[in-house]
Amino acid sequence: MSRKNETKEAIIEAALYLFQIKGYHATSVRDISNRAGVNSATISYYFKNKNGLLEYCFTSFLEEYLQLIENHLETIQSCDPAACLKSLVKEILLFQRKNYLAAKFVYSEISFDSSLNREILSTYWTKEKFYLQALMETGIQKGVFRSMSLPIFILQLKGLMSAPLLHAQYSMEVLYQFPQEEYFTMKYLEELYEFIDRNIIDAPKEFPLVLAGEEVVL
């Protein structure tokens, strides 16, 4: 990494840490420059002001996130939809873990009704929804997924994937589950696979259950 990028990264890391601990509004540019060990002028140079820094955190996270989904779904027509969905979920969880502070910040900020959000919603999240929906529709067409309300499914999937971030404090202090740990991520991923197998794959509802002792009519 070049010197320039190192400085930029240090500023972003310091900002995310402070936004997390003190909140965005209570964090000053001076706090960030102190923690990052740079001059305030350097922050102005790279990001203009605190709002510019905030926007940069959002957009760089979301661009990388979307790129990941795009790359993954390029093969959508040729792959098994269930395997494709599972490996996408895995990549998203790993990406969130790798960018833990940024992910936590982006997810917690998007619950607010701000103009920045509206802008982001209309671009990044609309694209994300488009990809998820295309994947789900392919699965339904191929007869692998059951038919279901896709908006509600997408909302549920996002709720499940973001729970370790949005309920991070709860998770650590009440449940003793540590979302930053690899062990947790793997265990959580397993349960998401289970969720996909049980909820989305069509089989369990397609065939009636046969109980021991009952007459079987096929």
Next chain:
Amino acid sequence: MSRKNETKEAIIEAALYLFQIKGYHATSVRDISNRAGVNSATISYYFKNKNGLLEYCFTSFLEEYLQLIENHLETIQSCDPAACLKSLVKEILLFQRKNYLAAKFVYSEISFDSSLNREILSTYWTKEKFYLQALMETGIQKGVFRSMSLPIFILQLKGLMSAPLLHAQYSMEVLYQFPQEEYFTMKYLEELYEFIDRNIIDAPKEFPLVLAGEEVVL
């Protein structure tokens, strides 16, 4: 409602609305008193300051929320665990819809690592977890629920129940699902029942599926 309570409610409603739109830090006591149509002194009288008001919002919401769970689980030993879990989920979703702004605010604030949170986590959420765990353990003991990682299940359930609040903007502007509407709540609830049936109830794994044309061995 008495005059006193009406004033208090008006202040809380104004505060929650402004916290939502402007954020907690950017909202002043004067903003709240203007919107509520009361004197700033009235706010001081009831809540001391903005922080007191914040604490009141949190604790009154969480006390009512916990009371709901407690009342519901009194019958835990005598009821069918699956039906009990479903009706609890229903009551929580209805409660969240009725107290939409407060719920949204409480959920989005608890993702931060603050001292208020740590206090709340150690009392309210620990109790909530205790009840949910008791319900799940009863279900597993009775052989109705499959055995699973309870902390992860609880995290998933909370992720699913809070998704319409924490992803409210996304839900409305990208998915065109409106979490404040009764129609949405009912549709979402149906999908949560489906989640419970498919994920937690033991049956689907207990009995092998029988496919048409296969020899059946019972």
